[in-house]
Amino acid sequence: xxxxxxxxxxxxxxxxxxxxxxxxxxxxxxxxxxxxxxxxxxxxxxxxxxxxxxxxxxxxxxxxxxxxxxxxxxxxxxxxxxxxxxxxxxxxxxxxxxxxxxxxxxxxxxxxxxxxxxxxxxxxxxxxxxxxxxxxxxxxxxxxxxxxxxxxxxxxxxxxxxxxxxxxxxxxxxxxxxxxxxxxxxxxxxxxxxxxxxxxxxxxxxxxxxxxxxxxxxxxxxxxxxxxxxxxxxxxxxxxxxxxxxxxxxxxxxxxxxxxxxxxxxxxxxxxxx
Numbered sequence: 047x048x049x050x051x052x053x054x055x056x057x058x059x060x061x062x063x064x065x066x067x068x069x070x071x072x073x074x075x076x077x078x079x080x081x082x083x084x085x086x087x088x089x090x091x092x093x094x095x096x097x098x099x100x101x102x103x104x105x106x107x108x109x110x111x112x113x114x115x116x117x118x119x120x121x122x123x124x125x126x127x128x129x130x131x132x133x134x135x136x137x138x139x140x141x142x143x144x145x146x147x148x149x150x151x152x153x154x155x156x157x158x159x160x161x162x163x164x165x166x167x168x169x170x171x172x173x174x175x176x177x178x179x180x181x182x183x184x185x186x187x188x189x190x191x192x193x194x195x196x197x198x199x200x201x202x203x204x205x206x207x208x209x210x211x212x213x214x215x216x217x218x219x220x221x222x223x224x225x226x227x228x229x230x231x232x233x234x235x236x237x238x239x240x241x242x243x244x245x246x247x248x249x250x251x252x253x254x255x256x257x258x259x260x261x262x263x264x265x266x267x268x269x270x271x272x273x274x275x276x277x278x279x280x281x282x283x284x285x286x287x288x289x290x291x292x293x294x295x296x297x298x299x300x301x302x303x304x305x306x307x308x309x310x311x312x313x314x315x316x317x318x319x320x
Contacts, residue, residue: 091120202258285312
């Protein structure tokens with residue numbers, strides 16, 4: 047077995063950059079790391095960001111430390127590939143974000159003043175718009191610059207927030223609830239009429255979009271709400287499986303009514319009921 051040979055002692059970030067360069071070395075590096083490109087690594091980058099959010103949701107700070115490290119590795123990986131292609135390096139990435147943070151916080155690093163967090167958000171968006179225009183991205187829409195690479199629930203939230211800044215917004219949550227009922231009824235009608243898969247998909251999309259709007263009006267993060275719902279479903283489903291095993295059976299042995307009874311038991315047990 048080869049002895050472990052690390053790059054010379056350096057600052058932590060320089061050490062990580064050097065390790066990634068070693069992994070990407072076409073001669074002595076790791077074959078898997080060498081064959082990757084931006085497209086193949088992008089899904090891992092998104093996944094690591096979600097794992098950071100999961101660690102935060104669980105309040106697991108040891109795991110959060112590790113997941114932030116995994117996310118940082120993704121940044122270093124992309125920067126290394128960009129450097130190899132002659133585009134930019136990791137230091138350029140750091141310089142770019144430092145410059146952006148200073149530029150977009152004139153109330154901290156300059157003579158500007160903002161009243162509160164809401165005013166800062168408005169100022170941030172104005173600065174972003176000015177930067178896009180200066181870069182030649184002259185899209186005049188209030189929706190300009192919202193990434194198409196975002197998870198769709200997040201993109202829906204951003205689209206709605208931008209539209210709201212123009213006054214295109216429900217006055218309170220009541221009409222949003224009414225709209226949700228309306229959209230659900232349209233789904234029901236399409237299903238009853240044997241609508242095409244495209245029409246049904248379109249109507250269900252409207253329901254999901256309104257659900258995001260409902261979460262936004264309620265001051266709830268739609269992604270966090272869905273993560274909680276997923277966790278709840280998994281927790282209760284696993285409890286159902288445990289109940290079945292306690293009877294010497296598997297869940298497949300139960301008909302739908304029997305499974306529903308187990309589900310209701312799992313709910314009662316979770317809530318401390320009898």
